[in-house]
Amino acid sequence: MTSDPAQMRGDAAQKSAKPVAIWLLAVAGLVALMVVVGGLTRLTESGLSITEWKPVTGALPPLSQEMWLSEFEKYQQIPQYELVNKGMSLGEFKTIYWWEWSHRFLGRFIGLAFFVPFVWFLATGRLRGRLAWTCGGLFVLGGLQGALGWYMVASGLTERVSVSQYRLAAHLGLAFLIYAALIWVAFGILRTAAGEGARRWIIWTGALASLVYLQIVLGAFVAGLDAGLIYNSWPLMDGAFIPGGIYPSAMAAFEQHLTVQFNHRMVAYLIAVLTVIFCWRVVAAGAERSLRKAAMWFATAVLAQIVFGIATLVSVVPIWMGGIHQFCAVVVLGAAIYMLHVASHQVSDPSQVSDRA
Numbered sequence: 001m002t003s004d005p006a007q008m009r010g011d012a013a014q015k016s017a018k019p020v021a022i023w024l025l026a027v028a029g030l031v032a033l034m035v036v037v038g039g040l041t042r043l044t045e046s047g048l049s050i051t052e053w054k055p056v057t058g059a060l061p062p063l064s065q066e067m068w069l070s071e072f073e074k075y076q077q078i079p080q081y082e083l084v085n086k087g088m089s090l091g092e093f094k095t096i097y098w099w100e101w102s103h104r105f106l107g108r109f110i111g112l113a114f115f116v117p118f119v120w121f122l123a124t125g126r127l128r129g130r131l132a133w134t135c136g137g138l139f140v141l142g143g144l145q146g147a148l149g150w151y152m153v154a155s156g157l158t159e160r161v162s163v164s165q166y167r168l169a170a171h172l173g174l175a176f177l178i179y180a181a182l183i184w185v186a187f188g189i190l191r192t193a194a195g196e197g198a199r200r201w202i203i204w205t206g207a208l209a210s211l212v213y214l215q216i217v218l219g220a221f222v223a224g225l226d227a228g229l230i231y232n233s234w235p236l237m238d239g240a241f242i243p244g245g246i247y248p249s250a251m252a253a254f255e256q257h258l259t260v261q262f263n264h265r266m267v268a269y270l271i272a273v274l275t276v277i278f279c280w281r282v283v284a285a286g287a288e289r290s291l292r293k294a295a296m297w298f299a300t301a302v303l304a305q306i307v308f309g310i311a312t313l314v315s316v317v318p319i320w321m322g323g324i325h326q327f328c329a330v331v332v333l334g335a336a337i338y339m340l341h342v343a344s345h346q347v348s349d350p351s352q353v354s355d356r357a
Helices: 005-043 065-075 079-085 090-124 129-154 165-190 199-224 257-284 289-314 319-345
Strands: none
Touching: 005 090, 005 129, 005 165, 005 199, 005 319, 065 090, 090 129, 129 165, 165 199, 165 319, 199 257, 199 319, 257 289, 289 319
């Protein structure tokens, strides 16, 4: 046991902040669940079933037959009903309504799960200074996410039969950004020793984490255009590894089914190749055990995501497989953020870090 007063104060402060880290990780878990439910809501084409945004009163679902009929009548006024679901029964409407209602209810629950402990930690002094401001910023981001969700839904209520792929990508991208920020802050609280890390490993892990995030956003464009429902072969796409007809214009990267799916595939290959190279380098360079272990967990998550991604594609996106694919994206990004955090803080004595490339 150390007798250093500074070390003892640091240990006491960390112990005091540990409940904050557990709370942030729990909220991150809820955000992960929210992402999966949101993906399933998209796959079941349920996102436009609630045509109004009522942050408070909308927390209650229809409680009578008259209320259900009123909600159904509102849905019947939008293009998706007229052009896609015309003639659906009230029972079928209830199915898609419950998906969207569950997604919105979970969002409200996450808000409460964050706000109530946040106030309590502030009042008890466990949250103070920079950490308090950081958590306050995360709460604001959560509120913006709710508003962005409605902005996305609104894009499909007048002229379209589905939401804008641009707004869907922004909505999903912000959700993953919040998730990554939550676990990063929690890891920072839980780490037992601070270090400066090795620059080369920070660059590698930062690049991999950034590519994973980019891949998630590209996946949102695939989902927004339903581009996963076509070109359902692998490894060839439309009969070739690099199909003809890609990139007829700059906007094809966001609006053409062929190009959008091609980009998603290519970035997946890039992540896979760089992951193999990175893992080999960490082992060959004799990096610290914590980084080697984090790299192997990340590689395992990437492999699982690739397998489920290919299976989902060739099976023409069954709803349950699409949900697993979405969940794997959460796991891969979480593993990437953890690996980046380990690389950034693994060394307590920077002089021990080798500068060899």
